[in-house]
Amino acid sequence: xxxxxxxxxxxxxxxxxxxxxxxxxxxxxxxxxxxxxxxxxxxxxxxxxxxxxxxxxxxxxxxxxxxxxxxxxxxxxxxxxxxxxxxxxxxxxxxxxxxxxxxxxxxxxxxxxxxxxxxxxxxxxxxxxxxxxxxxxxxxxxxxxxxxxxxxxxxxxxxxxxxxxxxxxxxxxxxxxxxxxxxxxxxxxxxxxxxxxxxxxxxxxxxxxxxxxxxxxxxxxxxxxxxxxxxxxxxxxxxxxxxxxxxxxxxxxxxxxxxxxxxxxxxxxxxxxxxxxxxxxxxxxxxxxxxxxxxxxxxxxxxxxxxxxxxxxxxxxx
Numbered sequence: 001x002x003x004x005x006x007x008x009x010x011x012x013x014x015x016x017x018x019x020x021x022x023x024x025x026x027x028x029x030x031x032x033x034x035x036x037x038x039x040x041x042x043x044x045x046x047x048x049x050x051x052x053x054x055x056x057x058x059x060x061x062x063x064x065x066x067x068x069x070x071x072x073x074x075x076x077x078x079x080x081x082x083x084x085x086x087x088x089x090x091x092x093x094x095x096x097x098x099x100x101x102x103x104x105x106x107x108x109x110x111x112x113x114x115x116x117x118x119x120x121x122x123x124x125x126x127x128x129x130x131x132x133x134x135x136x137x138x139x140x141x142x143x144x145x146x147x148x149x150x151x152x153x154x155x156x157x158x159x160x161x162x163x164x165x166x167x168x169x170x171x172x173x174x175x176x177x178x179x180x181x182x183x184x185x186x187x188x189x190x191x192x193x194x195x196x197x198x199x200x201x202x203x204x205x206x207x208x209x210x211x212x213x214x215x216x217x218x219x220x221x222x223x224x225x226x227x228x229x230x231x232x233x234x235x236x237x238x239x240x241x242x243x244x245x246x247x248x249x250x251x252x253x254x255x256x257x258x259x260x261x262x263x264x265x266x267x268x269x270x271x272x273x274x275x276x277x278x279x280x281x282x283x284x285x286x287x288x289x290x291x292x293x294x295x296x297x298x299x300x301x302x303x304x305x306x307x308x309x310x311x312x313x314x315x316x317x318x
Contacts (some may be wrong), residue, residue: 008195009253011244015237029216033163034220039154040211042163045118049208050109050165053122057101057172063095070106071096072186084161099176099187105132117213128177128187128196137162138209146204153207161214164207169199177205251283255290262294265301270294 004012031060056062061072068074098106101122108121125142134142143152143165154163169177178182178200178314180193199205258268272291273282 007249008241008244011241015240017163019233021138030220030224031217035156038156038212038214039162039163042120042154042161042212043152043165045120045210046163046192046208047105048167049107049120049122049210050167053100055103056098056103057170059200060172060175061099061102063097065093065095068094068096070098072099072101072102072190094270097186100173101128101132105129105161119211121209122206123209124196126196126198127206128191134207134209138164140209141207141209142204145207156214159214161212163210163212165210166207167205169205170199172202173199173205176203248283251287255287258294259290262297268294 039126055257063075064071072095074290075095075097077093078097079093098256104122112119113290123132123138123142125134125146129134137155141162144150144153145164145166154161154166156162177197180188180197183193183197255270258270261268270287272287272289275288277288279285281287
């Protein structure tokens with residue numbers, strides 16, 4: 001039985017159990033803090049992507065020079081010859097237009113190839129570009145968001161943290177996505193008329209999908225708990241054991257030994273001389289109570305001895 005063991009052993013067991021409970025609590029707290037930090041990082045990425053999309057939307061499209069890999073419209077500008085300096089070859093510039101969705105996708109492709117740990121893409125349940133087709137997480141996020149009217153959705157997997165921020169249809173989106181009949185010709189030429197249309201202002205347009213790498217719990221723990229923290233924990237245990245030894249175990253052993261000597265009629269020093277009766281220390285109170293018990297027993301023994309051996313009366317005079 002636990003309670004039949006020494007106080008030091010009991011304390012050690014209780015300390016270990018308490019430590020395990022603290023470790024469990026620490027794990028839950030650290031896990032919660034880590035998840036909140038990942039979510040905060042993902043929200044920051046989504047905010048930046050949304051801001052970039054809003055910037056492109058306010059112009060309808062952006063035009064880039066000499067990038068014909070992916071575009072909607074195209075214009076060519078030719079500079080006029082320099083009349084003052086005589087004939088000169090005209091400069092020719094080719095510009096290609098990109099709408100917000102295309103600009104965001106190309107931005108995401110650049111980030112995907114970069115060293116940034118955070119990756120993102122923009123997708124929709126009614127995607128126009130096949131490249132933007134949602135993956136398993138994104139399809140699930142879109143379903144939950146649309147069914148439950150959520151502003152965001154996220155999941156933690158063993159290797160990544162996935163976050164989805166809801167995008168709503170804005171007025172600036174309608175020229176390209178309201179109806180196929182009214183969409184720009186270059187949009188229909190590039191993507192066709194089967195998908196990406198029929199949106200109304202204010203409804204869910206899609207999501208910004210953010211992916212962050214996840215570190216293992218042990219990796220996170222080793223970043224927080226190092227040799228110094230472990231040394232402090234061990235020191236706390238040693239200090240606690242020494243405290244128990246010097247303030248509880250040793251005084252109790254001394255009282256026990258004294259009580260055994262008193263029980264057989266021997267003299268014993270309980271060390272009560274320097275203790276105050278007003279002390280709130282329970283061990284001190286135990287010593288003082290034992291000292292009072294010893295004094296009471298001594299007085300009782302003296303009275304019993306007197307009764308058994310009454311004094312002899314003096315002889316009468318002759």
